[in-house]
Amino acid sequence: MVDIPEHLLIKTAEARAKALGISVEQALAEMKGEVEPTTISKEPEVIDVKPIEVKEAPAPAAEVKEAPAPAAEVKEAPAPAPAAGVKTDVPAEVDFAPETRVTQRLLTVVKAKPIQKPTSEPVDKVNTWPHLMLPEFISLMAMTAFLIFISAILQAPLLEEANPNITPNPAKAPWYFLGLQELLSYWDPQIAGVMIPLIIGVAAFMAIPYIDRNKDNKPSKRKYAIMLWTFFLAGAGTLSLIGILFRGPGWNWTYPWIDGVWFDDLLDWVHFE
Amino acid sequence: MKNEKIKFRDRVKDISAGLGDSLKESSLWGSIFRPGSPFRKGYSDSPRNRSYVVMNNVLYHLHPVKVKRHAVRLSYTLCLGGLSFFTFIVLTITGIWLMFYFRPTEMAYVDIQSLQTSIAFGSLVRNMHRWAAHIMVIVVFLHMSRVFYHGAYKAPREFNWVIGVILLLLTLLLSFTGYLLPWDQLAIWAVTVGGNMASYTPVIGAQVKFALFAGLEATEATLLRFYVLHVLFLPFIIVIFMAIHFWRVRKDGGISGPL
Numbered sequence: 001m002v003d004i005p006e007h008l009l010i011k012t013a014e015a016r017a018k019a020l021g022i023s024v025e026q027a028l029a030e031m032k033g034e035v036e037p038t039t040i041s042k043e044p045e046v047i048d049v050k051p052i053e054v055k056e057a058p059a060p061a062a063e064v065k066e067a068p069a070p071a072a073e074v075k076e077a078p079a080p081a082p083a084a085g086v087k088t089d090v091p092a093e094v095d096f097a098p099e100t101r102v103t104q105r106l107l108t109v110v111k112a113k114p115i116q117k118p119t120s121e122p123v124d125k126v127n128t129w130p131h132l133m134l135p136e137f138i139s140l141m142a143m144t145a146f147l148i149f150i151s152a153i154l155q156a157p158l159l160e161e162a163n164p165n166i167t168p169n170p171a172k173a174p175w176y177f178l179g180l181q182e183l184l185s186y187w188d189p190q191i192a193g194v195m196i197p198l199i200i201g202v203a204a205f206m207a208i209p210y211i212d213r214n215k216d217n218k219p220s221k222r223k224y225a226i227m228l229w230t231f232f233l234a235g236a237g238t239l240s241l242i243g244i245l246f247r248g249p250g251w252n253w254t255y256p257w258i259d260g261v262w263f264d265d266l267l268d269w270v271h272f273e
Numbered sequence: 274m275k276n277e278k279i280k281f282r283d284r285v286k287d288i289s290a291g292l293g294d295s296l297k298e299s300s301l302w303g304s305i306f307r308p309g310s311p312f313r314k315g316y317s318d319s320p321r322n323r324s325y326v327v328m329n330n331v332l333y334h335l336h337p338v339k340v341k342r343h344a345v346r347l348s349y350t351l352c353l354g355g356l357s358f359f360t361f362i363v364l365t366i367t368g369i370w371l372m373f374y375f376r377p378t379e380m381a382y383v384d385i386q387s388l389q390t391s392i393a394f395g396s397l398v399r400n401m402h403r404w405a406a407h408i409m410v411i412v413v414f415l416h417m418s419r420v421f422y423h424g425a426y427k428a429p430r431e432f433n434w435v436i437g438v439i440l441l442l443l444t445l446l447l448s449f450t451g452y453l454l455p456w457d458q459l460a461i462w463a464v465t466v467g468g469n470m471a472s473y474t475p476v477i478g479a480q481v482k483f484a485l486f487a488g489l490e491a492t493e494a495t496l497l498r499f500y501v502l503h504v505l506f507l508p509f510i511i512v513i514f515m516a517i518h519f520w521r522v523r524k525d526g527g528i529s530g531p532l
Contacts, residue, residue: 125339129326132336132345139352140359147363147408151400158389161382162461164490173466174452176410176445181466184473206438208421209431217424218532229421264459265407 178243343531353416360409367402377500381456425529433521443511450503
């Protein structure tokens, strides 16, 4: 304990001097046990030390100055006595925090607020395993079961071998393009163009998040967007249904319950084998 | 008699449990299942192990360890994104299986016929592949609608919506290229109609159709072209975009909401 660097000692002394309102030299001397320590006039805030001990503090400290032995008595520890006897030239101070002396003091007041500012509210979270993975697993199993079931009862269509010389009437695109095919039947495709509207349409799809700057995602706050999408769904669904079910030879209007279904993907459905 | 039966069943149970224990204690078993796996000996349900289940598994760690509470409600996502991915996996597995029996030449139609008549489970696997393809188009589109109705494309998820639109286009292209492969009248004429739509592209219409069909009309060259696009090129591209899509879901803070 004796080998405390000089600059640290001085720093401590300066702090002590500031706290007690005494000169640095005096504080240093007090710490080395050369002078009687200044008693603290104010009650320290938080310290759980009995006031009697505070009052007693100066007395043993004063004795330390004369002979180290009584200090040992105070601590009820016999060990320091021989050590002090050996090194008599070393001042037997250095006991910076004797149990009876109050050294704590208020340096600064830190306001009770976090250093990091939370930018978002804490989110209520649950473990992925099992709370997410179990429903996922069940839906995968359900999908597999459904797929095997419909594959067992519905035969995928296979017509005659491809023949470029025999054009079926009507010739229909895959079902997801039938809405587009229906739309094209209204205008001369050369005039309307196809890919340009399609490219513009796809680009508009991609641009949706950059067009819709409304930050709210509550349905009641974005009625216009929901209305537009619902119109799009209804329009695409209607056109596709017309193309799938209500168009026959020559792309003329037919009723599926009168003229039959002109859609080969559906033709062989419910085909029990 | 009945009592003896129960005893026998108990003995079988004991023996199998003992076998299971000694198997789980073996170093081979321990080397296969990483710490935290529910299949490992001494697995207990603790928050730490629940994290390990996800973290220590190459497939599961697509997920974060924890997700928002509302995200696990089936009524929120209807599992549509997961099912899109799952139908893609089903299509990959059945598709690879079908590749063993299919030649993209003038033999294509014969191969499909023999697949349906003389190969074990051939008909079932072909049906699964076809219906799963239709289901995938529907599910991907429903997923897109779900995302729109939840406003889930809003910041910071704008770009993931763009990737999602690309994935929808790739899904349609995959389905369209696969449509030709049975090489029957339905296939060739549906693709011809689709290709004719592409030929209405202003200015470069003829060139677009020529590039798509490898000629002026749907021939066996078109079949080979669509086959390569269908089994290699487009799956390759779509997997890259799916990886970015899933990664962005994580990086953008999990799924959106709650509303």
